[in-house]
Amino acid sequence: MAQRLYSPSRLRYFKKLCIVLFFFTTCCLKAQEERKKTQINFFGHLEYDFDKLSTGSNSYFSIGEQDFFITSKLTDRISFLGENVIRYDGKSPSFFIPSIERAQLKFDYYKNHSLIVGKMHTPINHWNDVYHHGRLFFPTVDRPLAFSYLVPVHTLGIRLQGQNLGKLRFGYDIVTGNGISSTDFSDVGLNNSVMAAVHFKPIDNLRIGASYYYDYIQGNYSGVHSGHSSSIHQVALAKYKGNVNFELFSFSAAYFSDKLEFLNESCINKTGTDTLGIAVNMSSYTYLGYKINDKYTPFISYDFIDISNKDVHVGHFSRNKIILGCRYDVTHMLNVKLHVAKISPNHALISSHNHNSGPDSYEFKIQLAYGF
């Protein structure tokens, strides 16, 4: 029996097997040591809301955007970034829909200069360029109000990008792509939206930027590249069906150090038609946070938006929001934020614009944001 087990042919077979296994294991280890080409991340958030305290309270939990994020290196100079989100949509039978938020190919053609094609976030203001869907990176629970009404958050097109150039770490973005009235599949007109953004970082943790966006909105229609959430519904209700010239000037200053956090972003929006003239809309958002330690960051923010009574795109309204809250960073992959907010019509502007006055509203929110 022993003779059969250790026969020369069997020993030769085991020897060959050992060599193959050794070779295979070495190759596997080598492959592990070499850089991985594709990385998958996941971001999302859960929320508890207690709101509309003055008009009939609501108390509910909600699942926020669930974000599948993938990056892949195709060559040393070409990379892919994809972001697919499953999010709430009241029109869907299941109330949730998948959405392609980003699908972009980036070609680093010279040093820190790149060419990007695909669906991307517009480089308008700090929030849209840096955080967008990443609630984990938000300093507060909610986005600024301008996100829902004024800022066209996406585009599908071509972008020239430069970053960290020179001593001031200058950056630029020049973009042309599908405009506000378009979808990810088509556009109704010949014209594309154009935008240009610049920023610089003179010292660590400080970024100052400005941008300009122009679009000629066909039929005053709002497609998938407009502001998030309510603007689409608001615009759908708009009675004016003519074309609209849309211009947006933006400015942002962000300082996020180990102790102090500050962000201001302001927009001036001009919408114009041949018959009704020009409407000037404004928004401004200011955030101030102070890190007590590695974990706790209490914050205060003030958000205000004023849409002129001449505006035919979003529709006349005005609102301000004062927020008091705290962020607790559990790890770099998880944080909990809570806030109390007072939302009110902008009484300061009522006399000049004859805005509709309404009762103040209060809300309390807790948000659990994660990413890994």
Add this chain to the structure above:
Amino acid sequence: MNLKYSWRMGFRKLKIIAVFLFMLVAGKSVFAQLSPDLVVIGNETGNNSLSKKQTLLYAKGESNFWANGKKVVVALPSQKSELAPTVATTIYKTTVNGMQKYWLSLVFQGRTDPPFFFATDEETIRFVQNNKGAIGFIHAKNKSKAADLVIEVKE
């Protein structure tokens, strides 16, 4: 008498200023080093030495290519590594969590490629050896294990 007194006072002031300037210059040269515990290693970066400013630029993902055209690949200590707090405070001026979030945010913005995290110096050395354009950080006590990869950091 008064003139002599004022000369003496002036000389004393000069001495104080000279000592102060010396301390400032000496202090600056000490701060020029990243950290005595830290050694920078790289593979085919086209540099045997880097300035502190350049090192930070590459390590923070602010410059994507080396002067020789090779893509910058950053290797960092993971949370399990003993070196992680030193790298986080020295390079990123933050905590280990802060360093990890810094990179997560940068990758999310689509501004640079993600770095690679390793638990031990041996893993970091092996990775840098196998990847052209890679830059990594190891503990000074293991400098001899990567003698051919060491990049000197100068003022």
